[in-house]
Amino acid sequence: MDYLKFDKAQLVNTEYSLKKEYIRTNRAGSFASSTIINCNTRKYHGLLICPIENFLGENYVLLSSLDETIVQHDSPFNLGIHKFPGEYSPKGHKYVREYNMDPTPSITYRVGGVVLKKESLLVEKEQRVLVRYTLLEANSPTMLRLQPFLAFRNIHSLTKANMDANTRSESVDHGIKICMYPGFPYLHMQTSNTSEFVHVPDWYYDVEYKEEKKRGYECHEDLFVPGYFEMEFKKGEAIVFSAGTKEADSKKLLKQFTKELNKRVRQDSFDHCLENSALQFFSKNGRGTGIINGFPWFSLSERNTYLSLPGLALARGDEKMFLEVFKTSFSKICDRFSPDSAINGRRYSVDVPLWSFWCLQKYVESGADKTKLWKNYGEKLKQILLYYKNGSNLPIIMKDNGMLWIERKGVTWMNIQKNGEFVNRRMGYVVEINALWYNAICFTLEMANESGDKHFISEWDKVPELLKQSFLETFWEEDKGYLSDYVDETHKSWAIRPNQLFAVSLPYSCLSAIQKKAVLDVIEKDLVTRRGLRTLSPNHHEYIGVYNGDEEKRKQAFHYGSVFPWLFGHYAEAYLKLHKSGGESTIRRFLYGFEETLSEHGLGTISEIFDGNPPHQPNEATSYALSVAEIIRVNKMLNKSPLK
The missing domain is CATH 2.70.98 (Beta-galactosidase; Chain A, domain 5)
Structure with missing residues (x-):
């Protein structure tokens, strides 16, 4: 082009x-x-x-x-x-x-x-x-x-x-x-x-x-x-x-x-455009270094900071920037979970701290020293797990079966409101929250084992097996072949959504290889598009395939069919883990399909969402940190070297 x-x-x-x-x-x-x-x-x-x-x-x-x-x-x-x-x-x-x-x-x-x-x-x-x-x-x-x-x-x-x-x-x-x-x-x-x-x-x-x-x-x-x-x-x-x-x-x-x-990064290739776009999201001020969620109307977001940081920094080989941003953001989370914190955790998104564990895992995968990492962050990680376990200051609590139970709507990433009400119910046992919970516990135990933290190990080493069994009993049914989205007191949602993907893509998973393949097959059939993953299957009666209309109509469509490019990163990671080198050609074809988007909406960058229906027109923010980050991360997965 x-x-x-x-x-x-x-x-x-x-x-x-x-x-x-x-x-x-x-x-x-x-x-x-x-x-x-x-x-x-x-x-x-x-x-x-x-x-x-x-x-x-x-x-x-x-x-x-x-x-x-x-x-x-x-x-x-x-x-x-x-x-x-x-x-x-x-x-x-x-x-x-x-x-x-x-x-x-x-x-x-x-x-x-x-x-x-x-x-x-x-x-x-x-x-x-x-x-x-x-x-x-x-x-x-x-x-x-x-x-x-x-x-x-x-x-x-x-x-x-x-x-x-x-x-x-x-x-x-x-x-x-x-x-x-x-x-x-x-x-x-x-x-x-x-x-x-x-x-x-x-x-x-x-x-x-x-x-x-x-x-x-x-x-x-x-x-x-x-x-x-x-x-x-x-x-x-x-x-x-x-x-x-x-x-x-x-x-x-x-x-x-x-x-x-003369300081400007050239924009004469797919990789150079991604590099240029990535650099635009970093912002420094007297309060530290952060990641702007997107342009032109977003500010900083803790969830999106952890989700995009591995792609925007580590996949580009910028460890220094990774640490600057992580330290700034993680200190804010730790303040919320300190014994003296007076924050109203009931307004806090419950998945955000759990994504910080995943972010650190990506740092470890890039070659970080685990012992040093445990020394710097171990106590804070353990403190966060305890707060989830005890339900302190959060609308969530660990049940006797090891699972996390959410007590109210609007605290997951699908938190859009319409006419003052949350569009998605998503309470009780929520699939990605418990996948993240299992992953966070296993990762912390891994670090504790290497550092010889016997007290933490003795307190938590039985939880993963209990949680794994409960997870499968709650979300998996053999005849369905995929995971339910959430389970509350009266309802088990079998709407095909991308949230189950994280139970496959995260480093620690409750699923067997056969179950992972079954989940990915369903996701590929119903959710995967050339611009990322739909938020709901087109076969669902509430599916909305085109993102347009007034504000309330758009809010309804946001998580009921719109395509999110950032989800492609987690799909690619899960797919490559399962198919290894045999899956590279498929993912590479999807990856380079994004090249044409660089001149569609926001020039040289990737939009926040796309229509669920073909031809998948771009919408909302013209440049979105998570979209760019995950495409860069997929590029790193395939090319095995940082984007330059």
Whole structure:
């Protein structure tokens, strides 16, 4: 494939181009996102979106967009594009000739004899976006105007014209600074060369976000434009526009752009795109290192941190990053399970701590020193197991049969609510929770045995066998040939769901080889697609094969048929364990089938979910940490070496 490159015919077709979105991030927590023709279709799109410490570190859109206008012979040609009710204005996409994501988003315009290239990137460790303009061709004197559209609002909300906004700007080196509301930092907008800022303050009303409208959300907002920068532009010249929360040295902007560009990972192959995408999820701040769950609207999630960390770090050979993230996240869990913790565990997802055991297992598989690992984490692991056993601060308790019993809905990964009620019942004995529980106990006993922790061994060594027997009695029926999803006081769910997969893929399993094969056969028949695994069999009467409609309809579809790419990682692991080298060709075929998704939705990355029905259209978050992580992990399973 021609990697992440689009031509004029594709770009001028808004039905095509507005479905292609890019995401760029930096290590300071900022990101930029839009469509490939720079028409924002979501409230989550913007040229500079960054965390604001004064507002609990949540993300805020400061600079929504930047319109360029080429002026020749006193005739202006506006290259921008915005959607308003019933129309696009201006229609700058008609001048677009090429879009390329490698190594950074760039777009080339042609206006008569003028050819202009625009490239943008985020500075690695600053809340700053840099946009470089290069005048490739010009047959007469040319002027460049840059018109910034400001939002100054939370990514989950929209702004309206109001009397409280401070619309006054102040001069800085080669530019201006403005702070529209108390608590925000100033936004410094500067150019690398001498420019004139023309004050023409105005609100642009009813900018419409197509994707928000489609999703049934409020979709109109008003953006403030303080004026425009105007400067002479000569053929062969490059000009850099900077927008950041601190003032920049305008004389260094051109060199800074080049320096930052040289740091970028190329996006010229499947592996390089995955590597680039993986790096975008890591975020460092004063509280430690974490993994952003996805873009453009997610923040950090403990469950997804443990599920994605082996793929995003270990499968890339980055042990240092693995430890930084694990230590940050695990300390939070340990705080919840400390004797002095006053947290309301009833609101806590019960599978999260159990995934931390699996995460450490993957670290051991990569070659970690078990003795050192036990010394650093052994006491905390034992403490977590005791809290499950005693039911302390959690809506879950270990029964006399060794199994974990969940006392309320909404505490597993299938926790979507519709009209205030959880869509999935999933209480009582839940299959993946008890598979994780068995795996966690066995792993801790393995570590304790190697470290000679006789006290722990004597207390827990009889539990696995009891738990294994109870697990099979509860979830397995020979005539069914697969595992039930959950069992409560009145109901045993035989809906075919992917949760049973973990009883096969986890390092320690209650199932025999014959039972594992039977489960995988059912999963392959009903759930496996070319984009991952469905969350429910199409043969089930509640199956929903297309993810669309208003918010409540989408919530219903989320776990009732939608395809999750991250589940493919666990399917591949289970399949390869069972079939060994004989299964590699099958998994490899699935793996490289994901290559075409890199240009479908979020460019160079993988979406959160896909429709259950063919052709499996992508949906929800355009870039999802777990999706990317598990595809990288499958690549490592097959190629036996870290992604580079």
